[in-house]
Amino acid sequence: MNHHHLPSAVRSLEIDSRLISVGAALTAGGALLASAGIALAGYALASAGRRWVRQLEVPPSERAAARLRQAREASLAGMEAWRNAAAGDRG
Known part of the structure; x- marks a missing residue:
């Protein structure tokens, strides 16, 4: 080529x-x-x-205690809100 x-x-x-x-x-x-x-x-x-x-x-027991504390606080807050709502209905 x-x-x-x-x-x-x-x-x-x-x-x-x-x-x-x-x-x-x-x-x-x-x-x-x-x-x-x-x-x-x-x-x-x-x-x-x-x-x-x-x-x-964080030890599991400490974590469980914290979760239990949170659950208790949440249920107390829920009961308080329910009581306040029930009291409002009566008034």
């Missing part, structure tokens, strides 16, 4: 080095932004994990 008959654009490949440089710079900048995003997301996940582990460190 004779290469002399090919068009000149095919024979000599000219690369715009400015575009290559800009492309490389944009790629590096994007990689830095992606790294920062990954680090930030990792920090958020690690913080949430630490909070979760701290919650687990």
Whole structure:
């Protein structure tokens, strides 16, 4: 095959080095932004994990006592509201 008959654009490949440089710079900048995003997301996940582990460190008996206290307070508040509503109906 004779290469002399090919068009000149095919024979000599000219690369715009400015575009290559800009492309490389944009790629590096994007990689830095992606790294920062990954680090930030990792920090958020690690913080949430630490909070979760701290919650687990509360003994089950202490957690149960707190739930019982909340339930008692809620039922007292409900009975008080019921009494106030019943008193309002009578008045």
